[in-house]
Amino acid sequence: MLPFIILLAGCQSITVLDPKSSTGKEQAYLIWFSLAIMAIVLLVVFILFTRFVIRYRYTEKKSEFIPQDIKGNLKYELTWTIIPFILLAVLAVPTLKITFDQSPKTEAETNTNGIHINVTAEQFRWTFEHKNSKTVHNELIIPENKDITFHLSSKDVIHSFWIPELAGKVDVIPNKELIYVIKNAEIGEYDGKCAEFCGIQHANMTFDVKVVSMEKYNQYLKQSSNQENED
Known part of the structure; x- marks a missing residue:
């Protein structure tokens, strides 16, 4: 035990x-x-x-018993x-x-309203691009109580987008964009990870998730912390 x-x-x-x-x-x-x-x-x-x-x-009393056919x-x-x-x-x-x-949807089936975030997976990191082109690696910040639409794609091999406390895992496939929606997340800090073995550093392909108020999210978008050129 x-x-x-x-x-x-x-x-x-x-x-x-x-x-x-x-x-x-x-x-x-x-x-x-x-x-x-x-x-x-x-x-x-x-x-x-x-x-x-x-x-x-079996008992002694039943030793001579013949079961009925x-x-x-x-x-x-x-x-x-x-x-x-x-x-x-x-x-x-x-x-x-x-x-x-x-189930993940295609671009044609997705409502254009709400908050959309482009998610790009590659060995061995995650890149999140918000609506104002703010791009961050391995850190996802989203507002509470909203429908968050993720546009998932991969640059190399198959990965799997997973935030255990917020939603189930979704495969991220090269040369194909899939849409996945997480609804009404609660304020807090969570762990995200790749749930599909993708190479030698797969275990380190994680990201931090923070769910904040809408006010703090808007402030976050205004911050100049674009990381597109970061390794």
Whole structure:
């Protein structure tokens, strides 16, 4: 048990189940909902398994018992066929809806309103370009309670854009722009990273995320800290 607990210590910064945005909360809901259904199924199976083990265990009294030859039971067969179908249907509806709503879109499908940020991935850094051409490496600052539209592209290999507390990971593909929206982020500081192995320095391809008030975000955009030529 102790080695397992120590192993989990390395997961402290991956706080997917403590989301700080509407997008992340929808994804966390799917995780908890799936786990709840799984727990119910496991509980029922465990109870039945325990009952059968106890009731039909071998005893001296049953040493001469010859089981009845049963060809089938239509009621039971329908039950264990229909119930899993219903559970899968219940799980499928929110899964399909949320997955479709949060899937990366193309440029043609994206609303031009709101806050747009160009995100360029390359070995081994992230570049964020805001609407006023302010360009920063490995630091993302966004306003709270807004729809933030990210235009994701890669200069070299496939990367994966991931801010665990705000949203799920999205592949960033060379020669293709994908659009991903994070909604209603809460004020705070978060960790972002590349979630797709992309080379020898993959582990160091991280970025800092700060969610601030709209006033502070506008002030940030006015600062002259363009880093386009920074290594």
